Amino acid sequence: xxxxxxxxxxxxxxxxxxxxxxxxxxxxxxxxxxxxxxxxxxxxxxxxxxxxxxxxxxxxxxxxxxxxxxxxxxxxxxxxxxxxxxxxxxxxxxxxxxxxxxxxxxxxxxxxxxxxxxxxxxxxxxxxxxxxxxxxxxxxxxxxxxxxxxxxxxxxxxxxxxxxxxxxxxxxxxxxxxxxxxxxxxxxxxxxxxxxxxxxxxxxxxxxxxxxxxxxxxxxxxxxxxxxxxxxxxxxxxxxxxxxxxxxxxxxxxxxxxxxxxxxxxxxxxxxxxxxxxxxxxxxxxxxxxxxxxxxxxxxxxxxxxxxxxxxxxxxxxxxxxxxxxxxxxxxxxxxxxxxxxxxxxxxxxxxxxxxxxxx
Numbered sequence: 001x002x003x004x005x006x007x008x009x010x011x012x013x014x015x016x017x018x019x020x021x022x023x024x025x026x027x028x029x030x031x032x033x034x035x036x037x038x039x040x041x042x043x044x045x046x047x048x049x050x051x052x053x054x055x056x057x058x059x060x061x062x063x064x065x066x067x068x069x070x071x072x073x074x075x076x077x078x079x080x081x082x083x084x085x086x087x088x089x090x091x092x093x094x095x096x097x098x099x100x101x102x103x104x105x106x107x108x109x110x111x112x113x114x115x116x117x118x119x120x121x122x123x124x125x126x127x128x129x130x131x132x133x134x135x136x137x138x139x140x141x142x143x144x145x146x147x148x149x150x151x152x153x154x155x156x157x158x159x160x161x162x163x164x165x166x167x168x169x170x171x172x173x174x175x176x177x178x179x180x181x182x183x184x185x186x187x188x189x190x191x192x193x194x195x196x197x198x199x200x201x202x203x204x205x206x207x208x209x210x211x212x213x214x215x216x217x218x219x220x221x222x223x224x225x226x227x228x229x230x231x232x233x234x235x236x237x238x239x240x241x242x243x244x245x246x247x248x249x250x251x252x253x254x255x256x257x258x259x260x261x262x263x264x265x266x267x268x269x270x271x272x273x274x275x276x277x278x279x280x281x282x283x284x285x286x287x288x289x290x291x292x293x294x295x296x297x298x299x300x301x302x303x304x305x306x307x308x309x310x311x312x313x314x315x316x317x318x319x320x321x322x323x324x325x326x327x328x329x330x331x332x333x334x335x336x337x338x339x340x341x342x343x344x345x346x347x348x349x350x351x352x353x354x355x356x357x358x359x360x
Contacts, residue, residue: 007283008102010209011047011083013276016099047106049081051144054109059117059154061136066309069263069340070166073136074118076150078109080138082170082211085280086237089137091271100272105210108144115153122161122350129348131164141171143210155180162347164189168234170196170208172216175223185229191341193232194221194259196250198243206284218257225258230341233259235327237267240295240319241288247323248330255334262336264327266299266315274304295319 054077061073079093083105090100098107111117121127134140140151158165159180167174167181167190174181174192184190198204199214212220224231233254238244251262269277281289293304299315300306306316314320331337 011102011105013083013085013101013105013280016101016103017272017275019094019097019099047102049106049108049143051108051110051147054078054111056111056113056117058121059111059114060121060132063136068136068313070131070133070136072130073133074114074140074154074165075135075137076111076114076140076148076154077138077142077144078111079104079107080142081105081108081144082139082142082208084208084211086207086239086267086269086273086277087138088268088270088273090273090276092137094272101276108142110144110148111150112148114150115157118154118157122157122163129161129163129345131166131343131345132158133166133168135168139169139171139211140167141169141173145171145173152177152180155184158189159184160351162187162189162349164343164345166191166193166343168193168195170194170211170217172212172220175220178223178227178229181224181229182227185227187347188342188344189347191230191232191343192224193234193263194218194254195234195236196254197235197237197239198246199249199253200243200246203243207280218253221254221257221259225260230261231259232261232263232340233336234263234265236263236265238264238323239267239292240299240323241292242285244319244323244326247326248333251327251330251336252334255336259336261338261340262327262331263340264323265313266320266323267296268312269296269305270307271305278304 059074061075063071063073078096080087080089090104093100093104096109098104134151134154145151155177165184181190181192194217196214196217197208201213204214221231221233233251235247235250238247247264254262278293281292296304298317299319301316306312315323
């Protein structure tokens with residue numbers, strides 16, 4: 001199936017690559033040109049976001065990967081209209097019959113029953129309290145959250161039970177829930193991490209078209225920290241030849257905003273993400289395309305992706321070592337060389353006490 005080399009305002013992908021699990025593909029008829037004066041009009045410049053009900057039966061997902069910093073997570077949404085072109089979660093949309101391209105950004109699955117499912121699972125006799133990550137896959141504070149408020153409702157349940165949680169997001173919307181996060185933090189049951197990829201607003205608007213601007217993310221770090229919520233920064237993904245030189249500046253700005261700890265992850269381009277990213281580079285940064293791709297290959301053992309558990313989150317070779325050295329020097333310089341916040345499960349209580357066991 002052919003691709004359309006045309007930037008769509010507010011979207012990271014420019015087309016829908018074929019779903020490798022589907023035999024049929026939908027090829028839309030596109031106008032020969034779009035009127036760029038109407039770039040803010042979704043009806044003209046690209047597909048509108050559609051919300052579809054996700055009838056999931058469970059909400060707590062288990063992850064057994066040895067190189068991911070959490071074991072259990074909650075994801076109220078599947079797909080993400082932030083449209084980050086590098087998002088490693090894109091291929092998962094294909095299991096739903098969609099594409100990893102525009103479909104991932106425009107067809108958002110909404111788990112409307114997430115708060116009720118969470119309450120049921122926390123109340124179960126077999127449940128043992130454990131820290132739950134919110135946003136293990138897609139951003140729990142993406143634009144859909146303004147309408148559905150599922151993340152907030154899940155936080156209300158976690159607060160009621162005293163169950164610890166960690167939130168990772170690139171959205172300023174997280175500050176809306178400072179009241180709940182502060183209450184959890186007072187019990188040492190909450191931590192928030194802001195993902196900052198670049199401080200260049202133009203680059204961010206191209207690479208993460210519907211995510212918060214870099215300044216808004218730093219403002220979120222400041223607001224959360226002032227509210228007493230342990231807050232850190234994740235420099236991710238680090239794209240060699242495009243954003244890697246910004247790592248010290250990102251850590252400095254985050255520390256000045258109040259971040260207490262930090263981490264970083266080199267860019268990963270699994271499966272269908274790689275061709276989408278290659279095409280995106282050609283549209284937006286053709287002069288840097290070969291440089292960026294060659295450095296990613298150097299970082300990933302000659303390929304654009306490495307799925308090996310032991311190297312996929314850190315990379316390998318000279319660029320991996322350079323990133324680690326630059327990161328270590330910068331985090332010490334800016335006082336971010338503290339461990340990630342340790343949360344506790346000692347406050348966990350099932351509302352209603354032993355009587356609830358009658359209904360398990």
